[in-house]
Amino acid sequence: DAMVIQNPRYQVTQFGKPVTLSCSQTLNHNVMYWYQQKSSQAPKLLFHYYDKDFNNEADTPDNFQSRRPNTSFCFLDIRSPGLGDAAMYLCATSRGTGGHTGELFFGEGSRLTVL
Amino acid sequence: AQRVTQPEKLLSVFKGAPVELKCNYSYSGSPELFWYVQYSRQRLQLLLRHISRESIKGFTADLNKGETSFHLKKPFAQEEDSAMYYCALSAKAAGNKLTFGGGTRVLVKP
Numbered sequence: 001d002a003m004v005i006q007n008p009r010y011q012v013t014q015f016g017k018p019v020t021l022s023c024s025q026t027l028n029h030n031v032m033y034w035y036q037q038k039s040s041q042a043p044k045l046l047f048h049y050y051d052k053d054f055n056n057e058a059d060t061p062d063n064f065q066s067r068r069p070n071t072s073f074c075f076l077d078i079r080s081p082g083l084g085d086a087a088m089y090l091c092a093t094s095r096g097t098g099g100h101t102g103e104l105f106f107g108e109g110s111r112l113t114v115l
Numbered sequence: 116a117q118r119v120t121q122p123e124k125l126l127s128v129f130k131g132a133p134v135e136l137k138c139n140y141s142y143s144g145s146p147e148l149f150w151y152v153q154y155s156r157q158r159l160q161l162l163l164r165h166i167s168r169e170s171i172k173g174f175t176a177d178l179n180k181g182e183t184s185f186h187l188k189k190p191f192a193q194e195e196d197s198a199m200y201y202c203a204l205s206a207k208a209a210g211n212k213l214t215f216g217g218g219t220r221v222l223v224k225p
Contacts (some may be wrong), residue, residue, distance in 0.1 A: 057120030
């Protein structure tokens with residue numbers, strides 16, 4: 001029944017060791033988002049895809065990259081994780097059209113720990 | 116740029132008491148406002164949106180453009196309302212991206 005699935009739920013990596021988080025959706029939504037949420041803070045948008053169009057937020061570090069090989073999947077790559085990148089990473093989707101643009105469907109998140 | 120402010124980090128109320136979560140926003144155009152909720156060990160999910168003008172789980176929220184507010188209210192809080200609540204704004208001029216407030220944790224005591 002899950003519609004937005006994130007893997008892994010928990011990821012431990014070493015300082016500087018690349019990590020990839022994945023997100024899949026069964027909703028056939030146009031838009032997929034990646035948010036970073038640190039403890040006791042609001043989710044912060046890193047970037048999003050509208051279909052194949054990639055939209056990066058101005059303050060997203062270059063260390064963060066994303067890929068969307070097809071409608072269903074989206075990946076977050078952190079090339080060289082630092083201690084400050086430890087956070088919960090949330091994937092979300094939305095239809096992107098027809099007045100539903102603010103209605104996001106979230107995954108359960110991937111918690112990243114950097115040692 | 117748009118901004119959403121939730122002044123209360125924590126709201127603690129007794130079961131059956133009214134609860135009001137404050138949300139103020141800054142945006143020069145016509146925004147869409149939302150409340151999202153995250154129950155313990157569950158994913159973040161939409162609670163309600165201002166254009167629907169509906170009551171969900173007994174919660175209502177009215178958009179006050181004059182005060183740039185979108186406060187969430189429930190007349191009689193229940194223990195199952197204990198959760199993290201986020202106010203969020205979607206702005207057409209910003210590509211309809213959702214901007215979240217800092218969140219308010221609600222604790223309903225028996």
